[in-house]
Amino acid sequence: MQNEQRYNFMRFRGQAMILSLLLLAASVAGLAIKGLNFGIDFTGGTIIELAYDEPADVDAIRTALLDNGYERASVQNFGSAEEVLIRIAPRPQESSAQISNQVMDMLANQHNEAFELRRVEFVGPQVGDELTEDGALSLIYALIGVLIYVALRFEFRFSLGAVAALVHDVTITIGVFAWTQVQFDLTVLAAILAVIGYSLNDTIVVFDRVRENFRTVRDGTPVDVTNLAVNQMLARTIMTSVTTLLVLAALIAIGGEVIYGFALALIVGVVVGTYSSMFVASSIALALGVSKEDLMxxxxxxxxxxxxxxxxxxxxxxxxxxxxxxxxxxxxxx
Missing domain, CATH: 1.20.5 (Single alpha-helices involved in coiled-coils or other helix-helix interfaces)
Structure with a gap:
């Protein structure tokens, strides 16, 4: 075992737990002080669909809306390069018809491209409340499912470590959005659910190696066996994370504003998830007293x-x- 063990990661599990607690406290503080900048998917608002004769300049439309006081407007292609979907946050003093007329007049005055109005819809706040509730429930159901799966697949103390790591990853990722005030919409929620799957996969691989080491390594404490497992999976973990981050970095660089929140959530989730699978999940399982006898x-x-x-x-x-x-x-x- 000593020949395989290269780095004593578990030696730093105390410092890692302190760092995690500080990050969690900062995330909770961000949610309490600044809150999330919810997109129109959650707050409701007006949806305007336009059809251009030629490929639309989405960036120019977004800039024009921003310059005219529509700070939270979302602009993206819809179906083709000629079709544009504009989402505008609710304005208490204005109806959907007034907002759509103002937007069309503004675009007609500032741009020479010809376009026509396809549809105008209003999404009420009750729909946003329902999406918020459903989004929160989806996260809770995912965590409960993970708890049950890992408890049956490994051992209950491992399941507590896995769920704690997932809560750790999700909370810190959401905290980043609270402090940066990047718009939180359904694509970001989808990214957070993907983070849960990514982090869990990494954690399960480490736990599986820990279980096998408990059964095959005759000497060594639970800390030594766990540290050996982390070392055995280190190359795989690094290569998986680096290749994923390269793709996400490309999305951040050239994906544009529409995909920015999604890519940012995944980048934060991959980094934090890799860290938590190495330190948080295993450290909590060790703190709860998991031993060779539990997995024999x-x-x-x-x-x-x-x-x-x-x-x-x-x-x-x-x-x-x-x-x-x-x-x-x-x-x-x-």
Whole structure:
């Protein structure tokens, strides 16, 4: 085991937990002080669909709306480059018809492109309230599902560590949106649900390696075994995170304003999720006292200790053979 262990990550689990608590406190403070900048999906408002004769300049339309006092307006192509969907936050003193007329007059005066009005719709605040409630429930149901799955797949203390890591990741991601005031809409909510899946996948892989190490490594404390598991999965974790971040960085750079919130949520979620799978989930499981006995297969009636030791030794030899085969394959590729 000592030859495989390269970095003592678990040595820093205390400092990591302090850092996590500080980040969580900052996120909660951001939500309490500034709150989320909800998009029209949650607040309601006016939807205007326009059809241009030529591909529309979405950035120019967005700038024109911003210059004329529509700070929270959302502009995006809808179906094709010639069709544009404009979403405008509610204005208590103005009706949807007045808002649509003002927008059309403003665009007609500032741009030479010909366009026609396809439709105008008003989304009431009750729809936004329903979406907010459904979004919160979807997060809660996801966490409950994770709790049940990990408890059945591994051990209950592992499930508590996995759920705590997911709550940690979601809270910090939402906290970033609170402090930056980037618009929080349905695409961001979808990104947060994706973060839950990404972080859980990484955590499950580490937990699976911890379980196998508990069954195959004869010596070493639970901390040593967990640290070995993190080291064994380190290369996979880094490569997965880096390749994902490269794609998300491209979305941030060239994806435009429409995709910005989605990409930002995933970037924060991937970074925090990678960190939590290495430190938070495993550290909480260790703090709750998970041990080798919790993950050992129950001894069948009539099976003595020597038989169990032989079975453990057999499993250990199989794991060693698999590891050596992987290392030989990797060396052959180089």
């Amino acid at each position: 297969k129950p001894v069948k009636e009539g099976e003595d200790d020597s038989a169990q030791e032989e079975e453990l030794h057999r499993i250990f030899l199989e794991e060693e053979a698999k590891r050596e085969a992987r290392e030989a394959q990797a060396a052959a590729k180089k």
